[in-house]
Amino acid sequence: MKITNLKIEGYKNLEVQLLHNADIIALIGNNGSGKSNLLEAISYIFRSLYRSNENVSFDYLIEYVNSNNQKIKIEKNRSKVTSFVDDVATINIKDYLPKxxxxxxxxxxxxxxxxxxxxxxxxxxxxxxxxxxxxxxxxxxxxxxxxxxxxxx
Incomplete structure (x- = not known):
């Protein structure tokens, strides 16, 4: 999985949008700058996607390219989660999540x-x-x- 776009709103001190094309993401910064909170937010997102009975309290948009070179987009806005595979809406995103x-x-x-x-x-x-x-x-x-x-x- 290669994250290309990440937007998080309403999680602790984060109001972040990352646009990115590298294969690896490293978070470097001063203590208290939000690195752990960003890693936490990403982890909460995937926890909620793997386990549909666990929701996150914040809004997000995550776009990534999977190992089959498919573009995956998942967005949570208020209580509604929408997902797309190669810009086509999909109901079951489980098959497109990272292993x-x-x-x-x-x-x-x-x-x-x-x-x-x-x-x-x-x-x-x-x-x-x-x-x-x-x-x-x-x-x-x-x-x-x-x-x-x-x-x-």
Missing amino acids: KVIAIYSGEEDRLWQNCFFPFYDEYVKNINKSSHTGILQATSLMPQMLYLNKFY
Whole structure:
């Protein structure tokens, strides 16, 4: 996945729009400048998309190109979420979401882990424990959908 456009409104101190064409995004800045909040907001967006029962409280627009070179656009405005694949409206966006979202975070806070990534890790571990009955590949994928690496990794 390559994020090309990201707009976030109403999440903590963020009112941001990023237009971008590089393959990697690195957030660099002073303490308190909003780097962690931006990473959190992106993580909340994908958590809500992977798990449709979890909503985000802020508005956003995210556009990205997936591994099949399709342009994906997902927008949440108030309580309505709309999605497009190659500029064509689609109802089921699940097939076009990234297979994995990986966050690398070096800060001291654990709210990103607790609020966004731990539920995916916890489910993954529970599925591994179930695998003794059903087989590892039937119980779980090789990695959770959302993977968190902190400074200790």
